[in-house]
Amino acid sequence: MKAKNMLVISILIILLLGIGIGIGIANTEVNVGANSQKFSKSDLKELYCKYKVTENDIKFAKGELPHYLTGTILDGNVRVIVSETGAPPEGFKKGEHYDVVIGVDEMFAIIDEACERFIEKYGVDPGNPKLDAVDGVPLPKEEVKKLVKSRKFDSGDAEPSVGILGGPLEGPHAIDGNLYAHVFIAKDTRHKPRELVTGDTSAALSRFETQFGVNMVWYWYFGYWNAGDISPASSCMNALGDLAEDEAWVVDAENDIVIGWLHDMDHNGMAFLDGFYAVCSDTARGVDWSHDSIVQHEVSHLFNAPDHGRAGPNCIMTEWYAYWGKEVWCASCEATVNENIWGGEID
Ligand SMILES: [Zn+2]
Ligand SMILES: [Zn+2]
Known part of the structure; x- marks a missing residue:
């Protein structure tokens, strides 16, 4: 084979490969229940632009930002019980059943403050994030609502019914109200x-x-x-x-x-x-x-x-x-x- 032909074939192969990869990343398919919906890269870009989605919004949806409670007493490193009265449940002993017990008001104060700091730093509100990662693809919540409304997305993943397990013999019920x-x-x-x-x-x-x-x-x-x-x-x-x-x-x-x-x-x-x-x-x-x-x-x-x-x-x-x-x-x-x-x- 002549060198010139080899070159043409090589260029063709490179071109074809390029197109293949291009197609591979151009379309994102989202499967929700029985339905699937395709989004091209430019569709997503357009949506993000329309709803003023930032890089941090996307990172948050993908779990790539630090946790908003990091550094607070509620970050999971200490056993904390929160109760309405600020007292532990009856019979619970410090050191054995819990390390710290606080009241509900204190918990909400800690969470609110952590949230504020997080919003200041990243511009994302953990109480009201802009995106819903549907089948792994971060989509603006407003857009998801439209897709559910038009039945292009299912309104949930039907979960199987699960039989009784754990606890005493009868199902839960009130005792003394x-x-x-x-x-x-x-x-x-x-x-x-x-x-x-x-x-x-x-x-x-x-x-x-x-x-x-x-x-x-x-x-x-x-x-x-x-x-x-x-x-x-x-x-x-x-x-x-x-x-x-x-x-x-x-x-x-x-x-x-x-x-x-x-x-x-x-x-x-x-x-x-x-x-x-x-x-x-x-x-x-x-x-x-x-x-x-x-x-x-x-x-x-x-x-x-x-x-x-x-x-x-x-x-x-x-x-x-x-x-x-x-x-x-x-x-x-x-x-x-x-x-x-x-x-x-x-x-
Ligand atoms: Zn259910
Ligand atoms: Zn019902």
Whole structure:
């Protein structure tokens, strides 16, 4: 073969390779449930421009910025219990069950201050980030809403129902009108929630008080739950088992429920039906639900409310309404939750 031909062939190969690589990185495919949506690089650029997305917004969505609680007492290095009164749960001993106990007001003050510092430094609000990483691709939340509305994205990843596991024989129910919610914030770097979850959790738990007249007492646990040993790391199912294994020590009565908060999981949350354990994730593989909706949905499972699937009645147990942040229960779920909360009391 002549040198000239060789050169032409080489150039052709280089060109073809170049085109191939170009195509490879030009299109990003996002798969949400049964749907998939393609975004070209210029589509993404345009979206980021439209919604004034910064480099730091993208880094935050990818978990590449430092954690906003770093350097505070809530960063997971010390066992901290947070209670409404500032006193530890009954019978808990310092050094054995906890290192530090603080009140709710103090916790919110620490979180608010850390948030402010983070916003000043990075221009990103962990309480209201601009992006939702859908199937790993950071997309502006406003755009995600449009795609869900037009049914191009599913409103959530349907999670499988999970049978009862852990805790005493009967499902949770109020005793003397009280329910205790123990909320564990995962402490390992992979699973520590990077968005704010505390205020939303309180708001969701309060809804059970308002709707069902039960007295909910909740405690926060920072620096306890290490979810680092679950595999695959994004599995809600395995996280649920891990939570039940690691933190069963707080369940000593049928009015104790346990909620675990995680980061970047395969679902928004998961719970044992009529069980004592639920997990919630600040961001999910599919579209993200607001954090209060996740808590309300998962805790309802603990009182035996079933999933209605993607479409169904106007109810927190229907994915569509959970995504849009409806705070309501349908008549049937309301009756089910009520019956299960008070079941142990009636007899
Ligand atoms: Zn569900
Ligand atoms: Zn319902």
